[in-house]
Amino acid sequence: MLYLDILILIITGVGAIYGIWSGDNLNKKKATISTIITVCGVTATLSLSVWKYLDDRKSAVIAARLRTDELLTTLAATELRNVDVAWTFDNVPPGALQLLDIGDALVDSYFLANEDVDRLPADERRKVDMAERIDTTVEPMLGLIASGTSDPSGLFEGEDIGIALARFKNDPKGWVDGLGTALHYKGGNYELLFPLNPNxxxxLSLGKPGDDPVSDEPSAWQQDTNLFAKTNFAFKVGATSAEGSVTLHWIYDRGSLNRAAERPTDGELSGGFGKVFSFLIVHRRLERTSYLNELTSRLSALPPERAAGGGWADHSTLQISVNGLANPHYVYDVTYAGTHSYAPNRGAYDAPVEEFAYTRFDCRLRALD
Incomplete structure (x- = not known):
């Protein structure tokens, strides 16, 4: 709108000046004075328009900040009953995108090799599908994100990835007759430790079934011990792609939050998140008691040992919705902050022994609306 106002003023001023100098019986002295007055008037009006525009923008920014602060305060005082976390990466390299196809192939192979599971009712079958994708898609993707690499070939063995995917997509009969593929994940273990509450x-270790045990006893369809351990959770998790982007998605309802969130004995969960916070991808399995006792200090700023190097996972977007509300929801800019080693005896005279490595990601609030 400001540009339109400026354009109108300039056109009006030019027209006025043209009228001054194009009349009959031109008096150059009077025309010059009139031109100066016109230019000064236009300049003053332009200055006033720009000042008003900037003042309005400043007021809007202040109002937005006040609204954000009010929402942060309100959400911090609200009990957390549901949390929906979506972590999105744009311009993902083809190799990393291929992980979703690999996951599809491995899940299909699992059902082909386990006919009884394949015949389960739709709800139970979806639960098994989700559990399989934790191991075949989400965890390998966390590994690629943490390392900043995009080639999944070193994470799997049993068959060449390209050959397996070609058979899966182009030879359905041969795929079924051969009961899918022998391809399987051989990479490391990764956990995403995600902090809750403003402080x-x-x-939460996002997507970790062992932290969210729904039942002490298996249901009729979970009599297989491995199947029970794999599917005994209530949170939802998935990975999707669209136009070169990848989104990892977790949803925890109230029951799952109460079971899975590690916190002090009397600790409560609120819908508040800080304007700035960090989370970790840990490069191994951890005991749940370690989340707070050993790793809270790891969330503080430390100089990275292997810093970001312009990789595809260096910048991403995090969206958090609470209590089933589409709005307001948090939107964070996420920055890769380096990979570090946790070595408890780092100050010893001999070389410290690395207990585990972890990759930190820093989040800064972009919007809350």
Missing amino acids: SDAI
């Missing part, structure tokens, strides 16, 4: 004094 990050509670932590």
Whole structure:
């Protein structure tokens, strides 16, 4: 709108000046004075328009900040009953995108090799599908994100990835007759430790079934011990792609939050998140008691040992919705902050022994609306 106002003023001023100098019986002295007055008037009006525009923008920014602060305060005082976390990466390299196809192939192979599971009712079958994708898609993707690499070939063995995917997509009969593929994940273990509450004094290991045991006893369809351990959770998790982007998605309802969130005995969960916070991808399995006792200090700023190097996972977007509300929801800019080693005896005279490595990601609030 400001540009339109400026254009109108300039056109009006030019027209006025043209009228001054194009009349009959031109008096150059009077025309010059009139031109100066016109230019000064246009300049003053332009200055006033720009000042008003900037003042309005400043007021809007202040109002937005006040609204954000009010929402942060309100959400911090609200009990957390549901949390929906979506972590999105744009311009993902083809190799990393291929992980979703690999996951599809491995899940299909699992059902082909386990006919009884394949015949389960739709709800139970979806649960098994989700559990399989934790191991075949989400965890390998966390490994690629943490390392900043995009080639999944070193994470799997049993068959060449290209050959397996070609058979899966182009030879359905041969795929079924051969019961899918022998391809399987051989990479490391990764956990995403995600802080809750404005002070990050509670932590979820996102997508970890063992932290969310729904039942002490298996249902009729879970009589297989491995199947029960794999599917005994209530949170939802998935990975999707669209136009070169990848989104990892987790949803925890109230029951799952109460079971899975590690926090002090009397700790409560609120819908508040800080304007700035960090989370970790840990390069190994951890005991749940370690989340707070050993890793809270790891969330503080440390100089990275292997810093970001312009990789595809260096910048991403995090969206958090609470209590089933589409709005307001948090939107964070996420920055890769380096990979570090946790070595408890780092100050010893001999070389410290690395207990585990972890990759930190820093989040800064972009919007809350």
